[in-house]
Amino acid sequence: MANTLIIGDIHGCHEELLDLLDLAGIGDNDRVISVGDLVDRGPDPASVVRWFRARAGSVVLCGNHERKHVTGTLSYSQQITRLQLGERYQDDVSWFASLPYHWEDELVRVVHWGLFPGVPLEQVPEAVRAGTASGDAMLRARFGERPWYEFYEDDKPVVFGHAVVGSEPLVLRDRVFGLDTGACHGMRLTGLLLPSLRLVSVPARADHWAQVRRQWQAPVLRTLPWGSMTFEQIEKKIRSLQDPELGPEVLDQVAKWASSLRAAIPMLRERLDGEVARISAEAGGEFGRVAASHPAASWLQRWKAGRLSPEHLGCSSPQQLVTLAGALGCSLEASPPL
Numbered sequence: 253m254a255n256t257l258i259i260g261d262i263h264g265c266h267e268e269l270l271d272l273l274d275l276a277g278i279g280d281n282d283r284v285i286s287v288g289d290l291v292d293r294g295p296d297p298a299s300v301v302r303w304f305r306a307r308a309g310s311v312v313l314c315g316n317h318e319r320k321h322v323t324g325t326l327s328y329s330q331q332i333t334r335l336q337l338g339e340r341y342q343d344d345v346s347w348f349a350s351l352p353y354h355w356e357d358e359l360v361r362v363v364h365w366g367l368f369p370g371v372p373l374e375q376v377p378e379a380v381r382a383g384t385a386s387g388d389a390m391l392r393a394r395f396g397e398r399p400w401y402e403f404y405e406d407d408k409p410v411v412f413g414h415a416v417v418g419s420e421p422l423v424l425r426d427r428v429f430g431l432d433t434g435a436c437h438g439m440r441l442t443g444l445l446l447p448s449l450r451l452v453s454v455p456a457r458a459d460h461w462a463q464v465r466r467q468w469q470a471p472v473l474r475t476l477p478w479g480s481m482t483f484e485q486i487e488k489k490i491r492s493l494q495d496p497e498l499g500p501e502v503l504d505q506v507a508k509w510a511s512s513l514r515a516a517i518p519m520l521r522e523r524l525d526g527e528v529a530r531i532s533a534e535a536g537g538e539f540g541r542v543a544a545s546h547p548a549a550s551w552l553q554r555w556k557a558g559r560l561s562p563e564h565l566g567c568s569s570p571q572q573l574v575t576l577a578g579a580l581g582c583s584l585e586a587s588p589p590l
């Protein structure tokens with residue numbers, strides 16, 4: 253009889269996936285089941301997703317991390333994954349949307365996170381099975397602060413991931429198996445073989461998330477529309493992205509760029525003064541007609557009429573300031589040096 257290998261949260265740890273398949277001696281006729289969370293935080297989600305999508309005889313459940321991509325709720329680790337998956341991202345997200353929320357046969361039940369003991373899996377809300385914040389609220393309402401699996405009394409083994417239980421899997425009464433052993437955090441990747449109920453586990457090769465979050469900081473920041481945000485929005489965004497573990501260096505680049513643009517305002521005021529004086533001297537009473545053909549026409553007219561704020565020159569975003577500078581014959585950096 254072929255074996256089944258159920259694997260805990262892989263989170264983009266492709267090398268560890270291959271190590272585990274080797275150690276478990278998985279062949280083409282064996283079934284491989286992922287409890288979900290194939291992606292986010294790890295170095296190579298593309299290879300993990302490719303591997304499962306290409307392999308017949310594999311089952312992938314939808315974890316809360318896949319679900320975030322499906323619902324478009326992209327925090328930092330999802331923004332990184334979007335870049336890592338590149339042009340296949342949309343297609344992979346469509347595939348995430350097709351994934352089931354549980355798997356069950358005569359030997360075992362598998363979910364990404366939770367269930368209501370005694371309730372058929374298909375009747376448990378998807379959010380509970382996937383382990384989203386709203387699913388957690390439903391579990392708390394039912395069980396308080398104790399985890400759902402402490403209430404599980406069926407004889408059929410249940411296998412899940414989602415909650416890192418340490419570098420060793422959680423095993424209760426030989427029928428509750430928590431397999432998330434923190435592979436993406438430098439701990440271990442763990443699987444459970446059926447029908448033998450034998451646990452297999454390999455060490456992570458590095459603290460991947462610590463490396464990945466640093467390595468992708470600048471590329472993720474590059475995708476933000478800094479130029480068209482207002483200066484206020486930029487300041488807010490920089491505050492919201494502060495991360496003591498990453499240090500301030502990259503965000504400082506953005507802050508420096510924004511303040512260098514603002515620091516150019518006195519120089520732009522002088523240029524406006526200079527152009528207004530020059531056109532007035534050359535055109536005399538026909539200032540309006542001559543200024544109208546100037547690239548900075550609307551600014552010159554408002555400046556001369558006293559209708560332009562000296563503090564921001566009518567520019568609330570970097571893009572507007574860069575446009576004004578260009579119209580006055582000088583160039584400013586249109587985006588931060590990331």
Ligand SMILES: [Mn+2]
Pocket residue numbers: 261289315317413414415432
């Ligand atoms: Mn997870």
